[in-house]
Amino acid sequence: MENNQSRQIILASSSPRRRELIAGLHIPFEIIPSHADETTPEDWAPERIVTELAHRKAVAVYQSLTPARTDSIIVGSDTIVVLNGRVLGKPSSKEEAASMLRALQGQSHQVFTGVSCIDGATGDTLTDYRVTKVMMRALSKVEIAAYAESGEGLDKAGAYAIQGLGATLVTEIQGCYFNVVGLPLSLLSEMLKKFDMYVL
Numbered sequence: 338m339e340n341n342q343s344r345q346i347i348l349a350s351s352s353p354r355r356r357e358l359i360a361g362l363h364i365p366f367e368i369i370p371s372h373a374d375e376t377t378p379e380d381w382a383p384e385r386i387v388t389e390l391a392h393r394k395a396v397a398v399y400q401s402l403t404p405a406r407t408d409s410i411i412v413g414s415d416t417i418v419v420l421n422g423r424v425l426g427k428p429s430s431k432e433e434a435a436s437m438l439r440a441l442q443g444q445s446h447q448v449f450t451g452v453s454c455i456d457g458a459t460g461d462t463l464t465d466y467r468v469t470k471v472m473m474r475a476l477s478k479v480e481i482a483a484y485a486e487s488g489e490g491l492d493k494a495g496a497y498a499i500q501g502l503g504a505t506l507v508t509e510i511q512g513c514y515f516n517v518v519g520l521p522l523s524l525l526s527e528m529l530k531k532f533d534m535y536v537l
């Protein structure tokens with residue numbers, strides 16, 4: 338096992354899911370939440386949105402580090418749900434959560450997550466993304482109201498959490514599960530390798 342402990346990750350995120358996922362890699366990390374602007378033009382393609390926002394989150398933290406953290410790789414990430422070309426971010430209320438669920442139920446959608454890694458020593462950057470196809474079963478009005486009321490989906494893109502009670506809404510996925518939860522770990526480990534940081 339070639340676990341290079343001389344470098345560590347700075348996760349530019351306030352997401353508890355991303356913290357838990359990265360903790361599972363058993364490599365040293367710390368959290369510095371990013372306050373990057375998350376607005377993008379309406380006509381951007383999903384992959385452009387998630388790669389740009391992941392990059393902005395990582396850059397904002399990278400630039401805030403004084404002195405520079407040459408031992409660190411700064412990681413930013415962004416997740417959106419896309420239904421027939423329409424981008425669904427995080428709902429701002431239970432009403433908006435219910436409306437997103439009404440749109441998603443009985444259909445297949447895509448979850449895009451962008452990941453951006455910056456070498457704290459050189460500023461070299463790698464950015465990539467993954468897409469996972471998710472099928473949501475048909476939901477009754479009662480189920481939609483109950484799930485929205487649970488509040489679980491409020492801070493999640495598309496208003497559901499596949500890792501929670503939302504698992505009961507999903508019948509099938511194609512692609513990386515961890516991509517849906519907000520951090521595609523196989524992609525991240527491949528990207529870290531390019532910075533000579535080995536998870537395994």
Ligand SMILES: Cc1cn([C@H]2C[C@H](O)[C@@H](COP(=O)(O)OP(=O)(O)OP(=O)(O)O)O2)c(=O)[nH]c1=O
Binds near residue numbers: 414492493
């Ligand atoms: C679809 C889906 C999304 N999500 C989450 C992942 C992301 O945390 C969130 C999308 O919001 P993001 O803006 O990607 O991330 P965030 O605001 O939670 O955290 P930060 O910007 O500080 O890194 O939705 C789930 O946890 N489960 C799911 O099933």
